[in-house]
Amino acid sequence: MELILALAIGVLSGAGIWLLLRPRTFQVIMGLSLISYAVNLFIFSMGRLTQNKAPVIIDGELLPLTEYADPLPQALVLTAIVIGFAMTALFLVLLLASRGLTGTDHVDGKEDGSA
Amino acid sequence: MNLLDHLIIVPILLPLLVGAALVPVDEHRRRLKVTVGLCSTFGLLATALALLWQADQVSGAAPSATYLLGNWSLPFGIALAADRLTALMLALTAVLACATLMFAAARWDRVGVHFHALFQFMLVGVNGAFLTNDLFNLFVFFEVMLAASYGLLLHGSGKQRVRAGLHYVAVNLAASSVFLIGVALIYAAAGSLNMADIALRIPPMSPADTHLLETGAAILAVAFLVKSAIWPLNFWLPGSYAAATPPVAAMFAIMTKVGIYVLLRLWLLLFSDEAGDSAGFGGEWLLYGGLATLAVASLGMLAAQDFKRLAGYSVIASSGTLLAGIAIEGVGATAAALYYMLGSTLALAAFFLLTDLLERIRDFGANLLAVTVEAFEAEGMVLPDQDEVGVAIPAALAFLGMSFVLCTLMLTGMPPLSGFIGKFALMATALAHHDLTQLAQVPVVTWLLLVLLVVSGLAGIITLMRLGIRLFWVPASHKVPRLRLIEAAPIAGLLLGCVLITVQAGPVMGFLQRTAEALHDGRAFAEGVMNSAPVGGEVN
Numbered sequence: 001m002e003l004i005l006a007l008a009i010g011v012l013s014g015a016g017i018w019l020l021l022r023p024r025t026f027q028v029i030m031g032l033s034l035i036s037y038a039v040n041l042f043i044f045s046m047g048r049l050t051q052n053k054a055p056v057i058i059d060g061e062l063l064p065l066t067e068y069a070d071p072l073p074q075a076l077v078l079t080a081i082v083i084g085f086a087m088t089a090l091f092l093v094l095l096l097a098s099r100g101l102t103g104t105d106h107v108d109g110k111e112d113g114s115a
Numbered sequence: 116m117n118l119l120d121h122l123i124i125v126p127i128l129l130p131l132l133v134g135a136a137l138v139p140v141d142e143h144r145r146r147l148k149v150t151v152g153l154c155s156t157f158g159l160l161a162t163a164l165a166l167l168w169q170a171d172q173v174s175g176a177a178p179s180a181t182y183l184l185g186n187w188s189l190p191f192g193i194a195l196a197a198d199r200l201t202a203l204m205l206a207l208t209a210v211l212a213c214a215t216l217m218f219a220a221a222r223w224d225r226v227g228v229h230f231h232a233l234f235q236f237m238l239v240g241v242n243g244a245f246l247t248n249d250l251f252n253l254f255v256f257f258e259v260m261l262a263a264s265y266g267l268l269l270h271g272s273g274k275q276r277v278r279a280g281l282h283y284v285a286v287n288l289a290a291s292s293v294f295l296i297g298v299a300l301i302y303a304a305a306g307s308l309n310m311a312d313i314a315l316r317i318p319p320m321s322p323a324d325t326h327l328l329e330t331g332a333a334i335l336a337v338a339f340l341v342k343s344a345i346w347p348l349n350f351w352l353p354g355s356y357a358a359a360t361p362p363v364a365a366m367f368a369i370m371t372k373v374g375i376y377v378l379l380r381l382w383l384l385l386f387s388d389e390a391g392d393s394a395g396f397g398g399e400w401l402l403y404g405g406l407a408t409l410a411v412a413s414l415g416m417l418a419a420q421d422f423k424r425l426a427g428y429s430v431i432a433s434s435g436t437l438l439a440g441i442a443i444e445g446v447g448a449t450a451a452a453l454y455y456m457l458g459s460t461l462a463l464a465a466f467f468l469l470t471d472l473l474e475r476i477r478d479f480g481a482n483l484l485a486v487t488v489e490a491f492e493a494e495g496m497v498l499p500d501q502d503e504v505g506v507a508i509p510a511a512l513a514f515l516g517m518s519f520v521l522c523t524l525m526l527t528g529m530p531p532l533s534g535f536i537g538k539f540a541l542m543a544t545a546l547a548h549h550d551l552t553q554l555a556q557v558p559v560v561t562w563l564l565l566v567l568l569v570v571s572g573l574a575g576i577i578t579l580m581r582l583g584i585r586l587f588w589v590p591a592s593h594k595v596p597r598l599r600l601i602e603a604a605p606i607a608g609l610l611l612g613c614v615l616i617t618v619q620a621g622p623v624m625g626f627l628q629r630t631a632e633a634l635h636d637g638r639a640f641a642e643g644v645m646n647s648a649p650v651g652g653e654v655n
Contacts, residue, residue: 039292046303083258101274109278
């Protein structure tokens with residue numbers, strides 16, 4: 001499971017960084033989204049990987065701590081997703097405004113080579 | 116728990132409530148918006164001064180006030196903590212907020228919508244970042260601050276701003292991802308997000324976990340270094356600060372200082388002398404990074420052709436000086452860096468505001484045209500003419516000239532103002548560890564720091580003189596502007612603050628010395644935070 005998760009995070013962030021460095025605004029926003037997915041998965045894995053374990057204590061069933069999943073990263077990921085989503089939406093608006101004002105989707109507001 | 120114990124949360128709650136209340140208010144009721152906004156910022160100033168007084172009553176490094184949100188016992192809940200440094204930063208933010216909001220009320224708040232609400236939300240983020248003692252909560256407050264700053268940067272719209280905003284938002288979104296990776300790694304190593312708790316968990320940590328924690332801290336630091344504009348992570352800054360409206364750019368002067376504050380606080384807390392092998396981790400990176408930043412900023416200043424870009428590079432120079440300053444060992448150096456920060460932040464804000472008025476005398480006709488274009492691009496938002504109702508001040512040109520001279524003295528670190536004292540104190544503390552009778556033993560990097568501090572000042576002087584002569588001493592271009600009191604007062608106030616900390620340098624330095632001593636005693640601060648008990652005792 002570790003290998004699959006590590007590969008997923010690696011591929012997502014690699015693709016994200018490549019897209020982030022591209023000159024088109026749409027590529028940049030896709031890159032930022034992929035990176036934020038990678039980061040969210042990464043935060044999950046920081047609570048150590050477990051399977052079939054509950055993050056909450058069930059009444060009357062007090063097991064040793066190793067029998068539970070860490071609930072904190074899950075809460076953190078939720079917050080990070082919400083914030084990341086809002087920021088992506090804001091960037092999308094900005095991207096459209098830039099496209100409308102400059103007539104191009106290049107991140108510098110003008111095509112390469114043109115003055 | 117008496118009412119005064121709640122004072123520490125006022126800097127977050129007050130702007131939050133005011134900002135929320137301002138959102139539904141119609142844009143035409145400007146007078147109401149300005150009044151409420153100003154009441155909020157002056158309220159923040161009073162609160163910050165009260166916290167400052169409270170903080171200085173405590174002897175030792177323990178925080179003067181802690182606040183457990185939701186009354187959860189530590190380390191499970193989020194804690195706010197205030198000590199001298201926190202209170203000082205809150206006061207500095209409030210002073211800048213009062214000045215820039217007043218300046219914006221003269222005309223800039225009219226070029227777009229929701230300026231006042233966004234301004235308050237940005238204050239929530241900045242104040243929260245100063246107060247919180249929880250790493251993830253710090254992330255949330257950073258995002259609040261950034262989200263509001265995106266809106267403020269784009270205030271007024273227009274091609275230039277949207278393009279600069281695009282770069283600014285992209286860089287900061289990437290930095291936020293880096294922030295989260297750093298926080299996650301630290302949590303994996305230490306098992307806690309409470310800064311004080313992490314600090315206490317470092318000394319008994321196993322070597323494997325220590326490596327993980329150091330990796331996390333280094334990655335986290337990158338996020339703050341982007342914010343505090345270290346070279347090579349600062350190419351976004353001059354463009355976006357130049358594109359922002361002047362009052363917004365002036366307020367942004369505090370944002371680089373938020374990055375510096377967090378670095379200073381976390382670094383001295385986590386990697387204090389008690390941290391064993393990781394004590395002082397990354398210090399040389401800060402020093403070399405600061406030196407490189409200072410060098411690049413000097414070149415940038417020399418190349419700057421207009422006041423706004425020059426101001427942007429001055430922000431970078433100030434950051435470089437501070438980063439190198441906090442990396443120098445010893446309490447004295449930290450105190451000197453803090454003293455330099457006070458003066459340079461006030462002067463930078465004043466200079467950003469001044470650039471707006473200076474542009475106005477340069478070319479009256481062209482400026483009017485620019486303002487008209489601005490108004491058209493903002494879709495029907497019409498800017499009023501210059502000769503609008505309002506108290507004008509006499510001798511406008513003399514005022515502008517004087518302010519320009521004072522800003523120059525402050526930014527370049529020339530005597531007699533506090534910029535000089537700050538830089539001089541930094542140089543003195545950098546040399547303090549070495550035997551000056553044997554100059555060959557002083558390390559190269561110390562010499563480099565001394566030279567760069569002087570050269571950056573020289574570069575600033577050359578550029579400011581060049582631009583100043585071109586503006587003030589070319590007789591044909593004189594078009595005396597009508598300067599309104601509400602525009603002149605904030606600049607005068609900020610510069611008066613610079614003069615005040617120069618005249619009262621003794622008491623201010625004494626306070627900063629106590630601040631720095633407390634900062635270097637990270638363990639006492641951490642224990643002070645961890646000892647705060649929930650109201651009404653432990654629940655179970």
